[in-house]
Amino acid sequence: MAEEKKIPYKIYLDESEIPTHWYSVRADMKTKPEPLLNPGALEPMGYEDLRPVFCDELIKQELDNENRYVPIPEEIQGFYKMYRPSPLMRAYRLEEKLQTPAKIYYKFEGNNTSGSHKLNSAIAQAYYAKKQGLKGVTTETGAGQWGTALSMACAYFGLDCKVYMVKVSYEQKPFRREVMRTYGATVTPSPSMETEVGRKMNKEFPGTTGSLGCAISEAVEAEMTNPGYRYVLGSVLNQVLMHQSVIGVETKTALDKYGIKADIIIGCAGGGSNLGGLISPFMGEKLRGEADYRIIAVEPASCPSFTRGKFAYDFCDTGKVCPLAKMYTLGSGFIPSANHAGGLRYHGMSPVLSRLYHDGYMEAVSVEQTAVFEAAEMFARVEGILPAPESSHAIRVAVDEALKCKETGEEKTIVFGLTGTGYFDMVAYEQFNNKTMTDYIPTDADLQKGFDGIPKFPGNPDE
Amino acid sequence: MAEEKKIPYKIYLDESEIPTHWYSVRADMKTKPEPLLNPGALEPMGYEDLRPVFCDELIKQELDNENRYVPIPEEIQGFYKMYRPSPLMRAYRLEEKLQTPAKIYYKFEGNNTSGSHKLNSAIAQAYYAKKQGLKGVTTETGAGQWGTALSMACAYFGLDCKVYMVKVSYEQKPFRREVMRTYGATVTPSPSMETEVGRKMNKEFPGTTGSLGCAISEAVEAEMTNPGYRYVLGSVLNQVLMHQSVIGVETKTALDKYGIKADIIIGCAGGGSNLGGLISPFMGEKLRGEADYRIIAVEPASCPSFTRGKFAYDFCDTGKVCPLAKMYTLGSGFIPSANHAGGLRYHGMSPVLSRLYHDGYMEAVSVEQTAVFEAAEMFARVEGILPAPESSHAIRVAVDEALKCKETGEEKTIVFGLTGTGYFDMVAYEQFNNKTMTDYIPTDADLQKGFDGIPKFPGNPDE
Numbered sequence: 036m037a038e039e040k041k042i043p044y045k046i047y048l049d050e051s052e053i054p055t056h057w058y059s060v061r062a063d064m065k066t067k068p069e070p071l072l073n074p075g076a077l078e079p080m081g082y083e084d085l086r087p088v089f090c091d092e093l094i095k096q097e098l099d100n101e102n103r104y105v106p107i108p109e110e111i112q113g114f115y116k117m118y119r120p121s122p123l124m125r126a127y128r129l130e131e132k133l134q135t136p137a138k139i140y141y142k143f144e145g146n147n148t149s150g151s152h153k154l155n156s157a158i159a160q161a162y163y164a165k166k167q168g169l170k171g172v173t174t175e176t177g178a179g180q181w182g183t184a185l186s187m188a189c190a191y192f193g194l195d196c197k198v199y200m201v202k203v204s205y206e207q208k209p210f211r212r213e214v215m216r217t218y219g220a221t222v223t224p225s226p227s228m229e230t231e232v233g234r235k236m237n238k239e240f241p242g243t244t245g246s247l248g249c250a251i252s253e254a255v256e257a258e259m260t261n262p263g264y265r266y267v268l269g270s271v272l273n274q275v276l277m278h279q280s281v282i283g284v285e286t287k288t289a290l291d292k293y294g295i296k297a298d299i300i301i302g303c304a305g306g307g308s309n310l311g312g313l314i315s316p317f318m319g320e321k322l323r324g325e326a327d328y329r330i331i332a333v334e335p336a337s338c339p340s341f342t343r344g345k346f347a348y349d350f351c352d353t354g355k356v357c358p359l360a361k362m363y364t365l366g367s368g369f370i371p372s373a374n375h376a377g378g379l380r381y382h383g384m385s386p387v388l389s390r391l392y393h394d395g396y397m398e399a400v401s402v403e404q405t406a407v408f409e410a411a412e413m414f415a416r417v418e419g420i421l422p423a424p425e426s427s428h429a430i431r432v433a434v435d436e437a438l439k440c441k442e443t444g445e446e447k448t449i450v451f452g453l454t455g456t457g458y459f460d461m462v463a464y465e466q467f468n469n470k471t472m473t474d475y476i477p478t479d480a481d482l483q484k485g486f487d488g489i490p491k492f493p494g495n496p497d498e
Numbered sequence: 499m500a501e502e503k504k505i506p507y508k509i510y511l512d513e514s515e516i517p518t519h520w521y522s523v524r525a526d527m528k529t530k531p532e533p534l535l536n537p538g539a540l541e542p543m544g545y546e547d548l549r550p551v552f553c554d555e556l557i558k559q560e561l562d563n564e565n566r567y568v569p570i571p572e573e574i575q576g577f578y579k580m581y582r583p584s585p586l587m588r589a590y591r592l593e594e595k596l597q598t599p600a601k602i603y604y605k606f607e608g609n610n611t612s613g614s615h616k617l618n619s620a621i622a623q624a625y626y627a628k629k630q631g632l633k634g635v636t637t638e639t640g641a642g643q644w645g646t647a648l649s650m651a652c653a654y655f656g657l658d659c660k661v662y663m664v665k666v667s668y669e670q671k672p673f674r675r676e677v678m679r680t681y682g683a684t685v686t687p688s689p690s691m692e693t694e695v696g697r698k699m700n701k702e703f704p705g706t707t708g709s710l711g712c713a714i715s716e717a718v719e720a721e722m723t724n725p726g727y728r729y730v731l732g733s734v735l736n737q738v739l740m741h742q743s744v745i746g747v748e749t750k751t752a753l754d755k756y757g758i759k760a761d762i763i764i765g766c767a768g769g770g771s772n773l774g775g776l777i778s779p780f781m782g783e784k785l786r787g788e789a790d791y792r793i794i795a796v797e798p799a800s801c802p803s804f805t806r807g808k809f810a811y812d813f814c815d816t817g818k819v820c821p822l823a824k825m826y827t828l829g830s831g832f833i834p835s836a837n838h839a840g841g842l843r844y845h846g847m848s849p850v851l852s853r854l855y856h857d858g859y860m861e862a863v864s865v866e867q868t869a870v871f872e873a874a875e876m877f878a879r880v881e882g883i884l885p886a887p888e889s890s891h892a893i894r895v896a897v898d899e900a901l902k903c904k905e906t907g908e909e910k911t912i913v914f915g916l917t918g919t920g921y922f923d924m925v926a927y928e929q930f931n932n933k934t935m936t937d938y939i940p941t942d943a944d945l946q947k948g949f950d951g952i953p954k955f956p957g958n959p960d961e
Binding site: 043044045047049050114116117118128146147148150187190191209210213214216217218219412415416417418419420421456458459461462464465467468 | 506507508510512513577579580581591609610611613650653654672673676677679680681682875878879880881882883884919921922924925927928930931
């Protein structure tokens with residue numbers, strides 16, 4: 036207990052301890068994630084194939100499965116200094132509330148204006164776009180965290196930023212939209228009348244409120260038709276996970292500094308960027324047989340890619356214009372129930388995490404949203420931070436694991452990723468406060484409709 | 499320049515350096531702030547007179563002009579550890595953007611869920627209420643930062659929290675309302691039908707959207723009619739400024755650590771709690787003749803208490819049920835133009851700051867809101883933090899002072915208070931983004947109407 040008290044509520048590393056290298060966990064994987072496939076010929080895509088869409092350096096990072104340590108350019112480190120290192124918090128108050136012998140830590144990524152970890156990759160992607168001499172980038176955003184992060188990054192490097200925002204979010208989250216505009220981004224509700232695919236969607240489905248899949252297609256079309264632009268993406272891709280490894284490297288440095296050994300590492304998983312980043316160096320140790328950790332991905336029961344999806348090649352977007360990735364997927368046509376609040380609505384999953392999960396290096400659990408918000412409310416009241424709905428999935432499972440420790444008396448050390456704050460998600464909290472929030476679990480028949488859209492070809496079995 | 503670079507972007511003190519004592523600048527004042535007067539008899543109010551309304555210990559703190567160092571109870575220090583010490587940021591990027599030789603620092607109080615410095619006093623007031631064995635507290639909130647902070651503090655100590663929220667804010671800021679509800683507070687739109695004064699207002703002015711003055715009256719009535727409740731206030735009062743001195747003490751410790759001597763200290767001023775807290779130990783040195791600083795209060799041109807108000811005894815609330823304070827005031831009937839965004843709308847000013855300003859120890863300037871938002875946008879883009887409109891008043895003047903240094907070549911050190919974030923103020927940013935924001939400066943005739951309501955009695959001259 037005396038030793039205990041030495042650990043502060045917030046472990047802040049020095050700025051000199053901000054990672055100088057990203058950690059690419061692919062270097063430690065015996066079985067590498069599968070390459071992206073061309074949507075037409077179904078052939079692996081190389082550097083030249085991807086150049087029309089993505090920034091050159093980012094493609095190199097995407098394809099590089101060998102280098103474990105990738106230097107972080109000085110300009111990016113400079114930007115990181117404005118909000119990093121992020122604190123590793125000891126949840127003393129939550130432990131007390133739960134009366135658990137477990138020790139709970141969380142890495143808090145919400146102390147920046149984007150409100151989430153998304154900024155870690157946004158600034159890297161904007162940097163490489165700028166370095167390539169591009170005029171700007173295009174992207175899509177749903178809940179708005181990624182769009183906000185990219186807008187901030189582009190403002191910093193004086194890069195043009197075109198964001199296609201799913202129309203329903205554009206209308207229901209005007210504040211997110213205005214934050215992006217304050218950072219100088221052009222925000223267009225999708226489907227728009229600016230692109231061919233947008234006009235087609237508006238004609239075929241008058242009054243549609245849009246979808247992430249359509250917004251992706253618009254963003255890709257916009258970069259293809261605007262010279263000097265490239266398309267950037269906030270999750271799923273290998274390079275994005277690698278950028279997010281700053282979360283994990285800082286976490287490990289902080290734990291090592293205090294001689295703390297994690298037993299369980301927990302993160303929410305939508306496309307996988309946060310979880311992949313958080314676990315990178317820990318998973319590296321595990322893959323090299325140097326340490327063991329329980330690693331748990333948490334996903335919503337309403338969009339259960341890991342726990343109920345197929346491990347197969349599938350399209351990354353609903354419009355089927357993007358490459359195919361080998362991943363856990365619910366089918367690119369799967370649309371989560373409208374009642375589901377917040378993010379984590381993506382049908383697929385990072386190919387890196389999918390491979391690791393398939394090979395037994397990590398676990399996955401799904402949780403229902405009312406239980407998630409119960410944990411969020413408790414956390415907010417004792418720890419003082421109002422968590423994002425996405426992050427609250429990890430809180431739920433961290434609490435559950437801590438309660439198991441209470442039963443068994445085990446003093447396990449639990450580390451989870453608190454990816455962001457919920458200030459722009461108060462509509463969901465309002466539902467919870469008013470007790471009008473409902474849960475939804477898709478039936479097997481619901482899921483089958485999504486699975487039917489997974490392309491059938493030799494070597495693409497449903498596993 | 500080499501010496502320069504040693505100063506990090508963010509100076510974080512250790513948790514062990516969180517102040518153990520508040521700093522009461524009243525101890526250093528030769529002329530003390532005047533006592534509160536009873537609204538009926540116009541006589542100074544003592545401990546017993548104030549007990550029906552305020553918590554006992556807070557009254558003692560309010561009346562104590564002698565003790566310079568007041569111990570911070572351990573429970574409050576424990577809560578502070580969840581979000582303090584707050585960082586003192588070096589605005590390298592802003593300096594670069596302005597091409598100024600000035601060195602700019604800001605103390606950032608926005609990294610907590612209340613989004614502002616208000617939490618520093620809220621937790622203290624909730625603690626003393628709990629310690630007194632009270633069931634709960636009542637308060638009013640306008641923009642919502644104070645109500646949020648108090649809700650968080652009450653949730654922490656298991657205290658009931660009744661917030662009367664100005665009806666127009668209740669309706670236009672549903673997210674603020676839901677944050678308070680998430681922390682378990684009861685939020686009532688004011689005027690309500692729950693209190694006599696509320697019912698009267700609703701009857702006399704059907705469809706009224708309320709005012710802060712009326713919400714105060716409702717909150718006071720609610721505590722008077724509910725046994726076990728007291729009324730708490732988030733600014734203006736002496737004890738509130740003292741609680742906020744943690745801002746200034748931390749700032750001074752951080753500057754001293756790096757051997758930095760501030761030349762100019764700038765803060766926005768509504769009721770004065772942030773500015774009073776920030777400057778406390780610096781003003782102490784100045785009053786004792788140990789150091790000199792330029793200290794600048796920044797207020798909106800639309801609500802210019804310092805720069806165009808009268809130094810006189812006036813009512814603290816529009817309903818004239820609260821005590822009178824000797825302060826710079828625009829008259830308790832003054833209502834700032836509806837076009838003014840954000841806070842800083844209070845007609846009066848902290849008696850402590852009023853006395854210091856009157857005696858020549860600090861300056862005050864007023865700024866127009868379009869210029870404020872121009873500074874806010876620039877700051878957001880280079881420093882990455884989206885500032886609250888209130889805080890942006892200080893940014894505006896810090897930028898102006900830095901630009902003066904650019905002209906003169908002086909390498910001054912400027913420190914300003916960044917009191918909070920603007921996540922819940924996007925309606926104002928939207929006006930700015932859409933170029934529909936307008937400025938308003940009251941005419942002398944407009945102000946005269948407010949001055950006419952200042953009570954006339956012997957010894958209450960208009961100065």
